[in-house]
Amino acid sequence: MEKDEVNIYLDQLYYSAEGEELAFITNFIDGVIEDAKHLDKVNIDNVLPADWPFDLEVSYLREDEVKDLLSCEQVLENASQTQENYVKYIKVV
């Protein structure tokens, strides 16, 4: 894979890389693409994708009741910057 294409994926993930790190990531993706060639040998005609290991027939609806509520202070206690009960961050637009 070309490094330019790898950079597109890194951009999407809000990462960047260059030099040895970019080469490592490129090489890693190439390795998975190589592994994926084995999947072409399997007949998947009329096979549905498996989202989970087995079918989940969950027909359970949780009662709509308020519980385990976190306080504003709790929600914000791991934030680097706060202001008036909000997370403060660099201007987006």
Next chain:
Amino acid sequence: MYRKTIKELHQLLINKEVSPLELAQMVVADLEKQNPQLNNITNYTPLDGYENIEVSDNLLSGIPYVMKDLVSTKDILTTSAAQILKNYKPVYDATLYNHLQDAQCLMVAKANLDQFGIGGTNENSIYGFSRNPYNTKLTTGGSSGGSAGVVASGSVPFAIGSDTGDSTRKPAVFCGIYGYKPTWSLISRYGLFSYAPSFDQAGIFTRCIDDIAIVLEAINGPDEKDTTTLIHQKEYFYQNLEENNKPLKIGYFKSLIELFDNPVVLQQFNETKEYLQSLGHEIVEVDFSLDLLRCVRGVYQLIVNAESSSNLANLTGVQFGEQILGDDFTSSFVATRNAGLTKYTKARNAVGAFALKEVNKENYFIKAKKVRRVLIEATNKVFNDIDIIMAPVANGPAFDPNVEVSDKHSDLNLVVDNHLTLANIVGACGISIPTHLHDDLPYGISFMAKPFNDQLLLNFSKQFETNLLEKDFLNLRSFYNTYKEVK
């Protein structure tokens, strides 16, 4: 207190030979003494309130343990071995932690890991890799390396890990202990840092089968916070634990075993088969497509990394985590994530972004999910006729993580190094058990049973363990009873 089981420690507590707080303090002292050499601990838990723990009939009351550092524990540092979470204290508890709290069990420390469970050598950690108690130049394996190390070194009777590919079962045997991966969805994943939800499951490390059953009984059960658990009732694995006394049909994949090339491992495998036959079990060679086994790693990489790239998208440093500010929003996000996560985690996430890209999605991500179904159906077909599938855990013992792997696409690396992941693909339960000591390093066997056959697997493992010790088969009693001191 060194190397005692849960039941042995419980008896000491009941007899008031030691208090829960004293026991926790002794364990912490032992961990602190060993950690400079073993590097299995990321941080220690405050022991506040442990003086008020009352020992009850519950076998887990007052018992110390170590938790993999990716399980949410309110107000207690939980770093996942990632720079971005170096100072993170969760605001809620994981359900499995709550179950252990309810049992008055005492968490004393958090264990080293490959960050978020991403890795198999424990090198993907800001703390460096966990070192194997049998030889500190070698890794414990990963991703739950620290959890394996603390149980192997004798400090605690059990530790909690997780198993997305083989992250409990492989490090367990590399460290000469037991590793259990329950059926997917048996234990709530609420609070287990989400890596790949359709593969993730908490795992258990112990030094005996009884302790697996005791812990599994405590932490399993439906949880409305993880709706995938709602398909079953709570199970009582310890109450129902009994040595299996029925002849079982135990199969092995011929196509897999033929790829192992380590004569020591093959000799051990043959000895283990003979041992199982001596217990009355039938050993059956199973035809399982090598082409399918060659897909295990690809299916894992494509699905797990797609799920992971989505799950780790919340690591931005905005609401939590270490934040680095740039000139604008985008440069701030990039700087924060670049500094907060390793290149290996980035590479894994990049695979996910590649697989999910619209032009690639059908040919990679969806195809992988279809092949996953083929693997599930093929494995279930085997389970129609076979009770348990066995295989050596690995083609060798614990290794030096600094030695580069040659030819990553050979069948030895592609298939043999990844066969345990089949259990995660199909949601099956699996256990790894140490069986041999060769050149002072442990080796072992893996057993897998179909989903929700955990009780059968535990009862079978109990029979396997009891006879192994009583008959001193393979001279293992000395191995089990004289665990290695840290070198």
